[in-house]
Amino acid sequence: MAERAIGIDLGTTNSCVAVLEGATPTVIANRGGYKTTPSVVAMSESGKRLVGHIAKRQAVTNAENTAWAVKRLIGRPWTSPAVQAVKAAVPYGLIEGPHGDVRIRLRDQLFSVPELSAYVLQEMRAIAEEYLGQTVSKAVVTVPAYFNDGQRQATKDAGRIAGLDVIRIINEPTAAALAYGFGKKIDGKIAVFDLGGGTFDVSILDITNGVFEVVATAGDTFLGGEDYDKRLVDWLAQGFAKEHKVDLRADTMALQRLKDAAEKAKCDLSSVRETEINLPFVISTGRNQAFHLHRVITRSKLEELTLDLTERTIQICRLTMEDAGIQPEDLSEVVLVGGMTRMTKVQELVGEFFAREPCKSVHPDEVVAMGASIQGAALVDAAAAPDMLLLDVTPHSLGIMVAGGHFHRLIDRNTTVPTAKSHIFTTVRDDQTSVKIVVFQGESDRAEENELLGEFVLSGLRRAMKGEVEIEVTFEISADGIVSVSAQDMETGAEQSITVTASSGLTESEIARMAAESQEEMVASRAEEEVEKERQRIEKLVNEAEGLLPKVEEILAGTPFGEDSLDNVRLILDDARMAVERRDAGGLEQVAEPLMRTLNMFRGVVDSGRLRSG
Amino acid sequence: MPKDTSLEIRQLIQRGFEHHEHSRVHDALSDWETALKLDGRNAQARRLVEFGRARAAEIEAGRHTPPSRRDTVESPIPQFLAALTERKSDKIAVPDERAANGPAAAPSDHALRLRATADKPAERKASPASETDVPAAADTLEDLPVHAEDVRASAEELLGECRTALGENRASPAALAAELALQLAERAPPPGVDDLVDPARALFERAFRAFLGNPHACPIRAVPTETLTEHGLDERAAFLMSRMDGMTSLADLIDSSGFRRFDAVRVLAALRRAKAIDILPPLP
Numbered sequence: 001m002a003e004r005a006i007g008i009d010l011g012t013t014n015s016c017v018a019v020l021e022g023a024t025p026t027v028i029a030n031r032g033g034y035k036t037t038p039s040v041v042a043m044s045e046s047g048k049r050l051v052g053h054i055a056k057r058q059a060v061t062n063a064e065n066t067a068w069a070v071k072r073l074i075g076r077p078w079t080s081p082a083v084q085a086v087k088a089a090v091p092y093g094l095i096e097g098p099h100g101d102v103r104i105r106l107r108d109q110l111f112s113v114p115e116l117s118a119y120v121l122q123e124m125r126a127i128a129e130e131y132l133g134q135t136v137s138k139a140v141v142t143v144p145a146y147f148n149d150g151q152r153q154a155t156k157d158a159g160r161i162a163g164l165d166v167i168r169i170i171n172e173p174t175a176a177a178l179a180y181g182f183g184k185k186i187d188g189k190i191a192v193f194d195l196g197g198g199t200f201d202v203s204i205l206d207i208t209n210g211v212f213e214v215v216a217t218a219g220d221t222f223l224g225g226e227d228y229d230k231r232l233v234d235w236l237a238q239g240f241a242k243e244h245k246v247d248l249r250a251d252t253m254a255l256q257r258l259k260d261a262a263e264k265a266k267c268d269l270s271s272v273r274e275t276e277i278n279l280p281f282v283i284s285t286g287r288n289q290a291f292h293l294h295r296v297i298t299r300s301k302l303e304e305l306t307l308d309l310t311e312r313t314i315q316i317c318r319l320t321m322e323d324a325g326i327q328p329e330d331l332s333e334v335v336l337v338g339g340m341t342r343m344t345k346v347q348e349l350v351g352e353f354f355a356r357e358p359c360k361s362v363h364p365d366e367v368v369a370m371g372a373s374i375q376g377a378a379l380v381d382a383a384a385a386p387d388m389l390l391l392d393v394t395p396h397s398l399g400i401m402v403a404g405g406h407f408h409r410l411i412d413r414n415t416t417v418p419t420a421k422s423h424i425f426t427t428v429r430d431d432q433t434s435v436k437i438v439v440f441q442g443e444s445d446r447a448e449e450n451e452l453l454g455e456f457v458l459s460g461l462r463r464a465m466k467g468e469v470e471i472e473v474t475f476e477i478s479a480d481g482i483v484s485v486s487a488q489d490m491e492t493g494a495e496q497s498i499t500v501t502a503s504s505g506l507t508e509s510e511i512a513r514m515a516a517e518s519q520e521e522m523v524a525s526r527a528e529e530e531v532e533k534e535r536q537r538i539e540k541l542v543n544e545a546e547g548l549l550p551k552v553e554e555i556l557a558g559t560p561f562g563e564d565s566l567d568n569v570r571l572i573l574d575d576a577r578m579a580v581e582r583r584d585a586g587g588l589e590q591v592a593e594p595l596m597r598t599l600n601m602f603r604g605v606v607d608s609g610r611l612r613s614g
Numbered sequence: 615m616p617k618d619t620s621l622e623i624r625q626l627i628q629r630g631f632e633h634h635e636h637s638r639v640h641d642a643l644s645d646w647e648t649a650l651k652l653d654g655r656n657a658q659a660r661r662l663v664e665f666g667r668a669r670a671a672e673i674e675a676g677r678h679t680p681p682s683r684r685d686t687v688e689s690p691i692p693q694f695l696a697a698l699t700e701r702k703s704d705k706i707a708v709p710d711e712r713a714a715n716g717p718a719a720a721p722s723d724h725a726l727r728l729r730a731t732a733d734k735p736a737e738r739k740a741s742p743a744s745e746t747d748v749p750a751a752a753d754t755l756e757d758l759p760v761h762a763e764d765v766r767a768s769a770e771e772l773l774g775e776c777r778t779a780l781g782e783n784r785a786s787p788a789a790l791a792a793e794l795a796l797q798l799a800e801r802a803p804p805p806g807v808d809d810l811v812d813p814a815r816a817l818f819e820r821a822f823r824a825f826l827g828n829p830h831a832c833p834i835r836a837v838p839t840e841t842l843t844e845h846g847l848d849e850r851a852a853f854l855m856s857r858m859d860g861m862t863s864l865a866d867l868i869d870s871s872g873f874r875r876f877d878a879v880r881v882l883a884a885l886r887r888a889k890a891i892d893i894l895p896p897l898p
Contacts, residue, residue, distance in 0.1 A: 033624065
């Protein structure tokens with residue numbers, strides 16, 4: 001069977017997986033029939049790892065042990081303001097990791113951020129494998145266009161831990177545009193308006209002859225569907241408190257139900273003008289004192305409660321368009337991405353701002369994964385998407401720190417990737433044998449205000465007078481947006497050794513260990529599933545045999561087939577029952593054959609008994 | 615926007631659940647069948663259709679009576695607690711589900727003798743009213759004229775019954791004895807019986823688990839959640855019921871409840887006992 005590459009939209013709130021089947025990208029539903037899976041990981045009291053819907057459904061009642069929106073943390077150093085903002089907002093524990101990275105505490109275990117993202121990727125991989133009926137190892141994973149090198153590298157690491165070969169990292173708006181434009185002749189600039197569960201992004205892309213170029217991108221990593229849900233939760237809780245003098249938000253079970261109901265109502269209101277929120281027995285204040293929540297909410301009320309949030313997205317669009325020097329009339333299309341864009345008010349304001357009806361031909365929740373699957377298929381087999389060339393740009397300038405703490409730009413932002421730029425370094429002291437280069441990404445002229453990518457030490461330089469040794473250092477940004485560095489002595493042509501000091505993320509050995517552990521867990525989990533399947537099969541057989549036993553005993557009474565033989569049969573049934581109850585893999589294997597033989601014998605005896613009596 | 619079939623399916627399945635919990639089996643089946651028509655690969659819809667058809671056939675054949683308020687409300691626990699305070703009563707049986715299910719079933723052979731009596735003065739304080747009145751149920755035994763030794767003896771007997779029943783694969787009486795012992799411990803007057811009951815929690819959990827059956831089976835609501843108070847159940851039961859979607863297994867419900875495992879298992883067993891849930895077979 002030919003190897004296939006899947007496309008994964010690893011979202012802040014939800015993730016989605018797709019595969020190109022023939023010429024059609026197909027989004028794969030999980031076992032529950034949902035085409036998106038919450039990017040939530042939790043540890044239960046028994047130490048079981050929960051991923052997806054099941055983890056989300058206990059996120060409030062087991063808040064301290066449930067990690068969500070870890071995408072906001074991936075690849076960021078501990079000192080990053082974004083990390084500190086998340087730390088203040090989430091109930092799960094964040095601590096500084098050994099490399100200045102972020103670690104998350106769930107129960108008594110510490111996890112790196114890529115590790116938790118890997119669990120989500122693993123889940124998406126499993127969903128795809130179940131659907132395709134074959135092992136999947138190659139994937140294209142999407143990231144926000146503004147992700148820097150560290151974040152992209154950490155996402156790739158997550159893929160490795162999940163046992164996936166991430167053949168390409170692509171920008172989410174690019175993937176959306178790819179799916180939107182796939183099989184069509186599209187030329188011109190399009191806007192991708194992506195309002196998801198936890199983040200908002202807007203990107204302007206230029207599509208020419210199959211070339212997709214992101215020309216501008218911006219967003220807000222703390223603006224999404226959850227903020228809308230929260231408004232609704234507050235409205236419901238306040239109304240309930242007014243009526244019953246009880247704050248539902250103070251009770252974790254009630255709050256969990258309230259959140260679930262608010263999200264559902266919000267979704268419903270995209271298709272109906274009003275909906276009922278009905279939470280029977282949501283709380284009690286004592287014995288037999290049950291309170292039920294019952295409210296009707298209209299679409300206009302929801303719009304009123306959340307208008308400022310929707311308007312914030314439009315303000316960001318305005319700034320992005322100004323930054324890119326683009327007028328609404330320069331755009332040929334506005335593509336809506338993210339579940340929140342189903343909300344009619346969002347569509348209305350987007351339409352007003354861009355002075356055109358937004359495109360509604362693509363599934364907003366699925367379009368990014370679909371685009372990733374198209375790219376994946378093209379990378380595995382160029383014939384899958386002929387004439388398709390995908391070009392992204394680097395969202396941040398890349399440079400180094402120079403004397404005085406200034407930031408010296410080597411590659412400007414919005415430069416099309418892959419790209420490379422070289423810089424000549426010389427020694428500043430006699431007999432200097434090493435040079436330290438500190439690399440940053442960002443737009444500030446002060447190096448320290450930008451994101452530190454890493455420190456590179458060029459060592460083993462030949463001894464010479466200052467200024468005599470010239471080293472050419474080449475900075476490359478791959479198609480994934482990941483930075484790499486190589487160095488060469490200009491005179492001798494010798495490659496210089498480069499030491500990379502991790503400023504965030506994981507070391508190579510940590511990634512390898514986590515990948516091995518994850519693989520072992522997956523194997524164990526599959527083995528466990530197999531045992532369970534066999535246990536269920538044997539249990540069914542035992543039940544049938546036990547059901548037939550009285551009849552068999554009756555038929556065989558007084559026949560040469562003596563009580564001793566029946567005792568043997570009873571022993572087999574006892575052994576089988578014990579193996580079923582103990583979930584004993586070896587025991588199940590041992591009893592399978594004699595049990596089947598016994599059952600066949602029982603069936604034969606009962607049938608012949610029927611014939612005789614008939 | 616393109617039509618969102620998966621959303622439509624979820625809505626149909628949900629509406630089916632609402633019909634089912636109000637005993638409108640045919641309406642539920644109709645919604646689940648529509649969901650299955652929309653997506654023939656939807657495992658959840660398929661299982662629900664199978665369940666709905668089987669249930670409709672059972673009703674047709676008179677093998678299943680939809681739960682009515684009267685029979686779902688019935689719980690031996692208030693009766694048991696009341697019995698502890700009865701002047702003359704000295705015996706209460708832990709019913710065996712087999713006995714309750716029909717005349718063909720064997721009667722319980724493990725009746726429990728509970729030496730509840732008001733003849734002896736209560737160790738702490740006795741309520742004068744309770745000397746003559748027989749309360750229907752009590753929140754606490756502290757105010758009732760129950761001798762601590764009797765409570766202790768009853769707890770011991772319940773523990774014994776739980777262990778014996780579990781050993782004989784009689785999960786229902788084992789689970790009921792466990793529940794009664796726990797309620798007894800929760801309501802017992804000082805010095806209480808925690809020293810007896812707490813170490814037996816592992817035994818009780820086994821009893822509850824045995825009563826619940828296959829941990830991979832998936833429960834669904836069989837009665838409206840708002841009626842749970844009539845079953846003597848609290849908002850934890852309501853919370854667990856709100857998580858039931860016919861796809862989430864008992865094991866996953868326990869893991870994802872956010873409750874302590876023991877509590878989750880106990881509440882689920884109480885729901886099953888009250889016939890407030892139906893159990894679908896495990897996912898294929």
